[in-house]
Amino acid sequence: MSLAWIILGAVGLWALIRLGRQADHTSKVQWRVTATIFAAACWGGAALAALRGAWLFAVALAAAGVWLALSSRQREPRPRNAAAEAMSVAEARRTLGVSETDDRQAIQAAYRRLMARAHPDKGGSQGLAERLNAARDRLLKS
Structure with a gap:
C-alpha cells in the first residue's frame, strides 16, 4: 500500500x-x-x-x-494584427502620443517608453499592452 x-x-x-x-x-x-x-x-x-x-x-x-x-x-492561435488593422492612424498616434511629423525612431521611442510602464510583467494590463502594440504596428506599417 x-x-x-x-x-x-x-x-x-x-x-x-x-x-x-x-x-x-x-x-x-x-x-x-x-x-x-x-x-x-x-x-x-x-x-x-x-x-x-x-x-x-x-x-x-x-x-x-x-x-x-x-x-x-492545446492553444488556439490568436490573430496578431487584427487590432492594428481596426485602429485608425489618428487613433494610433493619440495612443502613442506622437505627432504627424514624427519619424519611425520617435514612434519606436514613444512605444518603448510607454511599454516599459504598461507591460503586464511590469504591473501593467494586458489590454493596454495589446493596444500599444496595435498602435505601433499601425503606424510603422503606414
Whole structure:
C-alpha cells in the first residue's frame, strides 16, 4: 500500500507543478485548471486500480487522464494584427502620443517608453499592452 501512496503523491506533485505554470491569462484558464485536476485524479485512480488488479479499468482511466492533459494544453492561435488593422492612424498616434511629423525612431521611442510602464510583467494590463502594440504596428506599417 505504500507504493500506492508514492504514486498518488507523484501525481499530486505533478498537478501542483502544472497548475503553478498556468501563467496564461486566456479565457480557457478555468478549463486548464479543471482538466489538470481531473487528469491527476484519473491517473491516481488508474494507479490504485492497477495495484488492485483491475487492468482494463486502470488503462481506461490512464487514457482519460492523458487525453485531458493533452487537450488542455492545446492553444488556439490568436490573430496578431487584427487590432492594428481596426485602429485608425489618428487613433494610433493619440495612443502613442506622437505627432504627424514624427519619424519611425520617435514612434519606436514613444512605444518603448510607454511599454516599459504598461507591460503586464511590469504591473501593467494586458489590454493596454495589446493596444500599444496595435498602435505601433499601425503606424510603422503606414
